Amino acid sequence: MQGIEARFKLDWPTFNLNVDLHLPARSVIALFGDSGSGKTTLLRCIAGLEKAPEGRLIVNGEIWQDERHWLPTHKRGLGYVFQEASLFTHLTVMGNLLYGKRRIPDDQKVSLDQAIELLGISHLLDRKPDRLSGGERSRVSIARALAANPSILLMDEPLAALDLKRKQEIIPYLERLHEALKIPVIYVSHSADEVARLADYLVVMEKGHALASGSLADTLTRLDLPIHLGQDAGVVLNATVVELDQSWHLARIAFDGGSLWTHDQAFSIGKRVRVQVLARDVSLATEIPSQSSIQNVLQGFVDAIADDNHPSLALVRVKVGNVMLLSRLTKRAVSSLGVATGQSVWLQIKSVALME
Amino acid sequence: MMHLTPSDIQAIWLTIKLAGVVTLILLLIGTPIAWWLARTKVWWKRPIGAVIALPLVLPPSVLGFYLLLAMGPNGPVGQFTQALGIGHLPFTFWGLVIASIFYSLPFMVQPLQNAFEAIGERPLEVAATLRASPLDAFFTVAVPLALPGFITASILTFAHTVGEFGVVLMIGGNIPGETRVASVQIYDHVEALEYMQAHSLSAVMLIFSFAVLLCVYTWRPSVKRVG
Numbered sequence: 001m002q003g004i005e006a007r008f009k010l011d012w013p014t015f016n017l018n019v020d021l022h023l024p025a026r027s028v029i030a031l032f033g034d035s036g037s038g039k040t041t042l043l044r045c046i047a048g049l050e051k052a053p054e055g056r057l058i059v060n061g062e063i064w065q066d067e068r069h070w071l072p073t074h075k076r077g078l079g080y081v082f083q084e085a086s087l088f089t090h091l092t093v094m095g096n097l098l099y100g101k102r103r104i105p106d107d108q109k110v111s112l113d114q115a116i117e118l119l120g121i122s123h124l125l126d127r128k129p130d131r132l133s134g135g136e137r138s139r140v141s142i143a144r145a146l147a148a149n150p151s152i153l154l155m156d157e158p159l160a161a162l163d164l165k166r167k168q169e170i171i172p173y174l175e176r177l178h179e180a181l182k183i184p185v186i187y188v189s190h191s192a193d194e195v196a197r198l199a200d201y202l203v204v205m206e207k208g209h210a211l212a213s214g215s216l217a218d219t220l221t222r223l224d225l226p227i228h229l230g231q232d233a234g235v236v237l238n239a240t241v242v243e244l245d246q247s248w249h250l251a252r253i254a255f256d257g258g259s260l261w262t263h264d265q266a267f268s269i270g271k272r273v274r275v276q277v278l279a280r281d282v283s284l285a286t287e288i289p290s291q292s293s294i295q296n297v298l299q300g301f302v303d304a305i306a307d308d309n310h311p312s313l314a315l316v317r318v319k320v321g322n323v324m325l326l327s328r329l330t331k332r333a334v335s336s337l338g339v340a341t342g343q344s345v346w347l348q349i350k351s352v353a354l355m356e
Numbered sequence: 357m358m359h360l361t362p363s364d365i366q367a368i369w370l371t372i373k374l375a376g377v378v379t380l381i382l383l384l385i386g387t388p389i390a391w392w393l394a395r396t397k398v399w400w401k402r403p404i405g406a407v408i409a410l411p412l413v414l415p416p417s418v419l420g421f422y423l424l425l426a427m428g429p430n431g432p433v434g435q436f437t438q439a440l441g442i443g444h445l446p447f448t449f450w451g452l453v454i455a456s457i458f459y460s461l462p463f464m465v466q467p468l469q470n471a472f473e474a475i476g477e478r479p480l481e482v483a484a485t486l487r488a489s490p491l492d493a494f495f496t497v498a499v500p501l502a503l504p505g506f507i508t509a510s511i512l513t514f515a516h517t518v519g520e521f522g523v524v525l526m527i528g529g530n531i532p533g534e535t536r537v538a539s540v541q542i543y544d545h546v547e548a549l550e551y552m553q554a555h556s557l558s559a560v561m562l563i564f565s566f567a568v569l570l571c572v573y574t575w576r577p578s579v580k581r582v583g
Contacts, residue, residue: 049481073484074492080485086478090500099496100486148486 002026002060004152004184008045009054010208017041017052017208023201025060028178028185030195030216032229033205039188040083042205043154046186047080048073059152077104079150081158085137087129093140094125100148108149115146118180119173135166139173146181153185159194174198179272192229196236196276197355202227221317221324223306233308233315233326234278236355241267253352257321258298262352274355279315279326281350286337288346296349300325302341305334318347325349364557366533367541374449374537375517378456379464382513383506385457386464391494393465394472405469409462416459420526423455427527447529452537455527456517463512471505472498507575515568518561 002025010017017038023029031039044050046057048064048071057065064071079100087096097112116122119139129137138158145153158174159167171194177185178198189195195202195216202219204211204227212219212227219227220235229236243252244264251264253273262275289297300320308315314334316327325347329339339345360368389408393401411419426433427445437445445451475498483493499506521539528535530544538557545554 047485049484072489073481074487074489077487078485080482082478082482084478086482088479088482088497088501090497090503099483099488103487103492144486 004046004060004186005056005058006042006046007056008042008052010041010045010050010052015041015208017045019205019208019210021203021210021213023184023186023203023213025184026182027200028187028198029201029203030199031186031188031203031205032190032192032195032199033211034190036207037205038208039190039205040156041208043156043186043188047078047154048076049080074103077108077148077151079145079148079153081142081145081153081155083157083160085129085134085141085161087132087137087141087144089129091128092125093121093127093129093132096129096140096144097125097147100144104148110147110149112143112147114180115143118146118176119143133166134162135169138162138166138170142173142177146177150183152183153181155185155187157188157190159189159191171197193355196229197274217323221326223304223315223317229276232278232280233328234276234281235323235325237275237277237323239273239275241269241271241273244269255321255323257300257319257323260296260298260349260352262354265354265356276353276355277325277349278351278353279328281352282318282325282327283348283350284316284318284327284329284333284337284339285346285348286339286343289348292348294348294350296352298325298347298349300345300347302339302343302345304341305339318345320347359552359556360560361553363532363536364538364541364553367536367538367557368560370449370533370535371518371537371539374452374456375514377453378460378517379510379514381453381457382460382464383510386461386468386509386513389461390465390468391472391498394469408465411459412462416520416522417526419459420455420523423458423523424526427451427454446527447531447535449528449534452524452528452535455523456520459520459523460513460516463516464509467505467509467512468502471502471509474505475501504575508572511568511572511575515565518564 004023006023007020008017015038019042031042033039041050045052045055055065063069064076088099091099097115101109101112119142121136121139121143124132124136124140132140142158159170162170175198187198199216202216203213204219212222212225216236220229237255239253239255241251242254242259244267249264250261251267252259252261253275298320300318303317303319303324305314305316308328312330314329314331316329316334316339318325318327327347393405424446425431428434429444434444437443445454479497479501480493483497488496519539524535524537524540530536530540538561542554542557545557
């Protein structure tokens with residue numbers, strides 16, 4: 001069986017963990033929540049660095065923990081990136097990379113080249129960790145985890161210890177990982193921005209419980225739970241650049257339900273991008289708008305309507321092609337337009353935020 | 357002034373041999389104890405730690421007295437060694453070695469414990485995620501990171517054993533080539549009013565002690581941390 005089945009129960013004096021999760025085998029899975037929500041503890045339980053007495057953990061069909069089994073961390077074949085780079089200071093960068101590689105069976109060995117190339121650290125190999133910048137250390141620690149050819153990569157807020165500039169330096173590497181790796185990545189973060197840019201699958205943690213668990217598109221469009229990446233409700237779309245309009249500096253990006261115009265950020269055709277569309281930037285019309293400043297108009301069907309966080313407001317979920325979008329309207333607008341489930345509507349999208 | 361008699365040389369050589377043997381044995385015994393003390397969370401690590409530190413405050417004669425009783429013909433250790441056919445340990449070189457192991461134990465354990473504590477849990481967790489077993493991680497991560505601690509602990513243990521006097525007198529007595537170490541030899545010289553010889557040997561000890569401390573302070577920079 002592919003995928004990860006993780007059930008843990010921990011009762012500490014000041015903290016409880018109680019989760020039962022089924023995670024996909026090949027995705028970037030974000031554990032998202034405030035500090036103290038238990039996301040790091042959950043990650044440590046998966047790694048075997050913390051032992052939850054009642055637990056069951058099956059990774060791609062292999063039992064790592066149940067009532068009778070407990071596989072110690074060093075036999076789990078995982079990769080773990082800690083919040084601080086935690087490089088071995090007595091070894092060079094190359095020594096750090098080789099540490100894990102030396103300890104895997106010959107038939108599982110992979111060339112270090114891919115990890116070195118993905119993280120862009122080929123010029124650092126002879127250095128000791130104290131001669132690296134914070135961002136370089138982070139990249140080496142990620143490459144070190146990959147060099148041991150893990151079957152799953154666990155990352156505990158690898159960017160949290162870095163300043164904004166260093167974060168911007170690392171994120172493109174993480175996005176490349178996302179495309180290049182064929183293993184599940186569990187990524188702990190409290191940053192909405194990182195989740196929006198990197199995750200395919202979202203587990204929202206609160207007080208030791210999983211509030212929601214599902215694909216990014218599904219969890220962000222749940223109307224029963226207020227799951228926001230950032231201050232506001234919205235969806236994240238995977239899209240591809242399909243057309244450039246040089247004269248107006250615009251680019252058309254296509255997603256699984258239509259296409260949108262956005263600012264051209266020196267794109268090339270075929271580039272994969274992620275965009276966020278906030279509910280407050282989407283308005284609805286029951287007839288196709290003729291004269292409007294808004295360039296992006298999509299047709300869809302109302303899937304559900306729910307109360308929003310203020311009594312005057314409603315959130316409307318609209319199915320466009322194969323994806324869901326959210327629109328925030330006043331309840332008066334819902335009533336006067338006569339918006340109802342199943343109805344065909346036009347969405348006018350005022351702004352599309354590129355995740356960069 | 358530096359005029360050493362053959363018996364002085366013999367005493368110095370015996371002292372170095374004793375301190376060397378004790379340091380090697382204590383590296384083997386003290387390392388697991390220090391590792392355990394640095395990492396266990398059980399409450400009774402404190403009384404154990406206090407017992408190990410006892411020789412720091414106990415008069416050496418008290419320690420020597422109890423060891424003499426234990427290793428004597430009626431003591432538990434003495435009866436054990438008799439049963440093994442080794443005979444009695446007091447007034448032998450190996451009796452001195454055993455006494456010195458107790459006497460110098462804190463000088464090995466405490467610097468090592470501090471070094472291991474300074475390393476913390478993280479590098480070992482990292483090693484485990486890179487597939488190193490706990491023993492593997494100990495030798496490939498903890499020991500190299502704690503190397504300055506090992507050097508300090510070994511130098512201090514060696515030097516402290518060299519400086520031993522009270523315990524030696526209680527356990528070893530004064531047998532040339534067997535238990536007469538440098539500190540006892542100086543005492544003998546003074547007793548015999550051979551002040552010149554006492555001077556020479558004392559000067560050797562003084563220079564040695566200074567050199568040792570200089571080494572310790574040079575090597576002490578800090579236990580390396582993970583970056």
